[in-house]
Amino acid sequence: MELWDRAADILRGNDRGGWTVPSADVYPYQWLWDSGFIAEGLAALDLERAFKEIESVFRGQWKNGMVPHIRFEGGDTRFYPRGEWDSRRHSGIEHETSGITQTPILADTAHRLYQMSSEKGEADSGVGFLERVYDRLRGYHLWLWHQRKFEDTGLLVTLHPDENGMDDSPMWDGPMSRVKVSEEAGEMAEEKMRTEPDTLSGNRPSEDFYAKNYELMVELKTAGYDTRSLDEDYQFRVLDVLFNSVWAKSNRGLAKIASVLGEEEDSRLFLSWADDTVKSMDDIMWDPESRIYHDYDTAAGRRIKVRTVGSFTALFSGLEDKKRAAEVARSLEDPANGFATEYMIPSTSTMEESYDEGRFWRGPIWPFTNYIICEGLRENGLEREYAGLRDQTLELAGRSGFRECFTIGGAGTGVGCFSATAAIVLSLLSQGG
Numbered sequence: 001m002e003l004w005d006r007a008a009d010i011l012r013g014n015d016r017g018g019w020t021v022p023s024a025d026v027y028p029y030q031w032l033w034d035s036g037f038i039a040e041g042l043a044a045l046d047l048e049r050a051f052k053e054i055e056s057v058f059r060g061q062w063k064n065g066m067v068p069h070i071r072f073e074g075g076d077t078r079f080y081p082r083g084e085w086d087s088r089r090h091s092g093i094e095h096e097t098s099g100i101t102q103t104p105i106l107a108d109t110a111h112r113l114y115q116m117s118s119e120k121g122e123a124d125s126g127v128g129f130l131e132r133v134y135d136r137l138r139g140y141h142l143w144l145w146h147q148r149k150f151e152d153t154g155l156l157v158t159l160h161p162d163e164n165g166m167d168d169s170p171m172w173d174g175p176m177s178r179v180k181v182s183e184e185a186g187e188m189a190e191e192k193m194r195t196e197p198d199t200l201s202g203n204r205p206s207e208d209f210y211a212k213n214y215e216l217m218v219e220l221k222t223a224g225y226d227t228r229s230l231d232e233d234y235q236f237r238v239l240d241v242l243f244n245s246v247w248a249k250s251n252r253g254l255a256k257i258a259s260v261l262g263e264e265e266d267s268r269l270f271l272s273w274a275d276d277t278v279k280s281m282d283d284i285m286w287d288p289e290s291r292i293y294h295d296y297d298t299a300a301g302r303r304i305k306v307r308t309v310g311s312f313t314a315l316f317s318g319l320e321d322k323k324r325a326a327e328v329a330r331s332l333e334d335p336a337n338g339f340a341t342e343y344m345i346p347s348t349s350t351m352e353e354s355y356d357e358g359r360f361w362r363g364p365i366w367p368f369t370n371y372i373i374c375e376g377l378r379e380n381g382l383e384r385e386y387a388g389l390r391d392q393t394l395e396l397a398g399r400s401g402f403r404e405c406f407t408i409g410g411a412g413t414g415v416g417c418f419s420a421t422a423a424i425v426l427s428l429l430s431q432g433g
């Protein structure tokens with residue numbers, strides 16, 4: 001069977017009736033950023049179904065506008081933690097969800113779906129979709145702005161490692177090293193290790209990582225998931241390149257959506273937010289020595305100098321300075337930086353001590369970030385680099401299947417039949433790969 005048909009089959013198999021699980025075995029609910037990529041892939045097959053994917057994410061939106069990173073649906077309780085988030089106490093909705101958000105890709109995706117509807121001569125259905133989701137997206141962006149804006153910059157803070165999708169990346173090691181684990185969180189981590197499916201052993205984060213991860217959850221829950229009530233000593237407050245680049249891009253998407261709907265004042269506001277973000281990324285995240293963007297640990301007051309794939313997602317933010325964009329692309333290909341591997345792009349530079357070939361975000365290549373960087377390269381006119389990365393990403397899936405991630409040698413790791421990988425293959429093939 002052709003790659004295209006196999007990818008479409010995976011998305012059909014993981015469809016739960018208008019929404020998609022990332023993988024049937026290990027991730028049996030709906031994840032925010034997965035559904036963004038999934039919706040775009042689905043759009044290549046069936047635009048109406050793609051609209052539904054985005055709309056279904058909003059079934060988990062809290063009354064205050066927050067869109068959670070997981071929306072639990074169905075009785076499958078294999079995933080842990082679930083009830084521990086205690087979301088209903090804080091969300092104002094019936095649906096069970098997590099209490100944190102995830103890289104805010106939805107407005108960018110919604111705008112892309114609208115564009116695809118126009119290209120197919122079905123702009124009316126695209127506008128109908130935008131009308132249905134606009135208030136949801138607007139509420140979400142306002143929540144992010146009010147809850148997460150860092151001081152007088154245009155950057156947002158992430159409060160938990162799962163919030164940007166790069167769960168156990170070494171970018172978090174500094175802030176995580178300062179988290180003190182309570183007994184409650186320690187016991188939860190033990191429970192996670194007991195319930196972890198065997199298929200994942202060797203790939204997953206350590207028990208210590210989970211204990212800290214749960215500690216942050218407990219502290220956020222104690223604050224009612226409201227930054228205004230969060231303990232001043234809360235140690236995990238990071239400005240990360242991926243989250244902020246996507247935030248900037250999504251604000252540009254939302255500005256265009258607002259314009260289509262005649263909301264010009266909103267449109268100007270979202271555009272100004274995007275510009276502020278890009279400017280602050282240059283002021284705070286650009287590292288003049290290493291000549292790449294770095295995440296910033298606000299509690300420690302310094303840049304996190306670990307080189308991860310996240311640095312290159314800056315290309316997606318709509319960088320003003322095209323020379324800067326070319327420079328970022330050059331750093332990606334510079335062998336001294338440890339990303340120019342047989343297959344690209346490892347989630348952590350092979351030059352870092354923390355690099356670990358098979359372990360989740362500490363080494364393997366992820367289609368999520370490859371796709372974001374492909375788009376960034378393309379938008380900056382870096383056609384050769386774009387085509388190279390697109391072809392490699394397709395080759396990985398062709399060679400090793402629709403795995404969650406891949407080693408730099410091209411072997412599949414993590415779960416199989418992974419929806420986002422299938423969706424990204426469809427999106428890349430649609431671009432003529």
Ligand code: GLC
Binds near residue numbers: 027165166167
């Ligand atoms: C893993 C990934 C995360 C993704 C989730 C569901 O936790 O690290 O990015 O959203 O799986 O697929």
